[in-house]
Amino acid sequence: MKRQLFIATSISAALAGCAPIGTALNDNAGVRKVLASVEGIDDAFIGSSGALAREYRESDVAPVFRVNGFATPSDANYRGLLASYYAKYRLVVDGAVERPYAFTLAQLRALPQSTQITRHDCVEGWSVIGKWSGVRLGSVLDAVGPRSNAGFAIFHCMDRDDSGTPYYESLDLRQAYHPQALLATSLNDEPLDPDHGAPVRLRVPTQLGYKSAKWVNRIEVVENFAHIAGGNGGYWEDQGYEWYAGV
Amino acid sequence: MKDSNGAQYRFTLAVRLSHWIWLLAFAVLVSSGLQIFNAAPYLDASDASNPARRVLSIDSPQDGVGTTTLFGHTVKTTGWLGWTDDGEGGKTARAFPGWITIPSYQDLADGRRWHLFFAWVAVLCWLTWIVSSARKGNLREMLLSRSDLPKLWPMQAYYLRLRKTPPPYGTYNPLQKAAYTLIGFVIAPLVVLTGLALSPGVDAISHPLTMLFGGRQFARLWHFAGMLALIAFFCVHVFQVATQGVVNQMRSMITGWYRGEHA
Numbered sequence: 001m002k003r004q005l006f007i008a009t010s011i012s013a014a015l016a017g018c019a020p021i022g023t024a025l026n027d028n029a030g031v032r033k034v035l036a037s038v039e040g041i042d043d044a045f046i047g048s049s050g051a052l053a054r055e056y057r058e059s060d061v062a063p064v065f066r067v068n069g070f071a072t073p074s075d076a077n078y079r080g081l082l083a084s085y086y087a088k089y090r091l092v093v094d095g096a097v098e099r100p101y102a103f104t105l106a107q108l109r110a111l112p113q114s115t116q117i118t119r120h121d122c123v124e125g126w127s128v129i130g131k132w133s134g135v136r137l138g139s140v141l142d143a144v145g146p147r148s149n150a151g152f153a154i155f156h157c158m159d160r161d162d163s164g165t166p167y168y169e170s171l172d173l174r175q176a177y178h179p180q181a182l183l184a185t186s187l188n189d190e191p192l193d194p195d196h197g198a199p200v201r202l203r204v205p206t207q208l209g210y211k212s213a214k215w216v217n218r219i220e221v222v223e224n225f226a227h228i229a230g231g232n233g234g235y236w237e238d239q240g241y242e243w244y245a246g247v
Numbered sequence: 248m249k250d251s252n253g254a255q256y257r258f259t260l261a262v263r264l265s266h267w268i269w270l271l272a273f274a275v276l277v278s279s280g281l282q283i284f285n286a287a288p289y290l291d292a293s294d295a296s297n298p299a300r301r302v303l304s305i306d307s308p309q310d311g312v313g314t315t316t317l318f319g320h321t322v323k324t325t326g327w328l329g330w331t332d333d334g335e336g337g338k339t340a341r342a343f344p345g346w347i348t349i350p351s352y353q354d355l356a357d358g359r360r361w362h363l364f365f366a367w368v369a370v371l372c373w374l375t376w377i378v379s380s381a382r383k384g385n386l387r388e389m390l391l392s393r394s395d396l397p398k399l400w401p402m403q404a405y406y407l408r409l410r411k412t413p414p415p416y417g418t419y420n421p422l423q424k425a426a427y428t429l430i431g432f433v434i435a436p437l438v439v440l441t442g443l444a445l446s447p448g449v450d451a452i453s454h455p456l457t458m459l460f461g462g463r464q465f466a467r468l469w470h471f472a473g474m475l476a477l478i479a480f481f482c483v484h485v486f487q488v489a490t491q492g493v494v495n496q497m498r499s500m501i502t503g504w505y506r507g508e509h510a
Binding site: 018019020022023026027032034035036037038039041042046047049051052053054060062066119121122123124125126127128129205206207208236239240241242246247 | 274275278283284286287294295296334345346347348349350351352354355356357359360361363364367445446447448449450451452454463464467
């Protein structure tokens with residue numbers, strides 16, 4: 001049994017030795033670049049399909065839709081919006097568009113509405129089903145007319161992290177015109193409440209939850225997002241998460 | 248193919264390479280998978296998350312205490328699960344400890360990058376192994392056939408020392424064939440498919456795949472269980488190699504040449 005004991009000890013020692021090696025490799029820029037290389041393959045295989053997320057029945061809707069992510073904004077601007085029952089709210093859509101416009105909440109609700117009961121899949125691993133209503137993102141983009149050089153829609157949000165960095169997200173135009181990409185103003189037949197992103201949030205059921213930005217107040221259409229914040233197309237993307245969040 | 252000393256050329260270069268790269272991929276997939284698990288350290292037998300259908304959860308009910316709950320039964324696992332090393336020299340509320348995750352500190356984004364890259368590596372290794380084994384005819388030697396079924400118990404009886412001699416067999420004994428068939432053609436595909444089912448993009452393309460496993464959270468449970476099965480196979484495999492002529496076994500998977508009985 002001596003030999004087996006020796007082998008077992010060697011394997012345990014090798015495993016214990018792996019942890020610092022793995023962490024060192026993890027922090028190496030070249031390794032990170034190689035690891036990130038599969039994101040484009042995943043987008044090409046999975047993202048480009050344009051398939052629709054499954055829509056559920058009313059009875060599948062969770063009684064409580066879990067709240068996660070940043071704290072609800074509490075600054076003077078957002079408190080003012082709440083106090084005015086969102087009368088002061090404007091969704092500014094500008095950038096590389098023919099007719100930049102600032103939509104009121106009433107104007108968004110006057111556009112053709114769409115409802116979906118879809119599953120929200122968090123990058124952490126959990127899921128929750130909710131019923132969302134609002135206007136298709138594609139309808140809003142059609143209203144302003146993206147120019148021929150338009151590549152991406154950037155979603156600027158009213159929430160900030162503890163160090164004051166604002167949340168933002170992005171979709172390319174193909175993703176933005178996906179029929180289920182929604183600017184939601186209602187959850188489970190109630191007007192969206194502050195904790196779930198009121199008055200307007202994004203819903204992208206074919207990708208992980210961090211794409212579904214809350215508290216959106218500006219959509220900036222751009223050619224590319226290299227010059228915005230960390231240059232990776234989103235708050236979490238700037239922290240190392242995938243821009244294509246369909247996996 | 249045999250040389251003048253009676254050694255058999257058992258493993259082609261493609262099989263040997265895919266074997267060792269697969270070992271690397273497996274180590275990375277387990278350690279990054281546990282990193283990812285740590286972000287939501289529970290498993291539900293349901294589509295959307297549902298605490299009423301919770302099978303496993305690893306928690307820290309208070310500072311300094313770690314617990315693991317399986318089918319409603321809770322045991323204290325402080326230091327091992329729930330309250331563990333944070334990978335940076337301290338202790339914290341964390342399901343799996345830093346010495347087993349990649350990176351050692353808690354970082355879901357990095358864990359995902361490792362996992363999603365090596366998932367492709369593992370799938371390519373699996374395909375290489377299947378194709379090259381099939382071309383060399385090794386696959387038939389490894390797969391369980393109907394004629395092996397009556398030999399399974401006698402082989403087990405031999406291992407348990409209830410029988411003096413094993414039943415007659417070729418390159419691999421019936422239990423080995425059963426293990427390779429189960430791992431290569433049931434568990435490995437299960438782990439790949441349940442992993443794919445976790446992706447909202449794949450779920451949109453093929454919702455029946457997700458529902459085949461009972462939904463997204465259930466797929467996460469199967470994915471975890473599949474990992475446990477692969478680890479169990481790994482342990483048995485290493486034990487067998489260590490006890491059945493470790494030098495010869497290792498040489499055959501490095502050089503391709505196997506000597507001795509059953510060559």
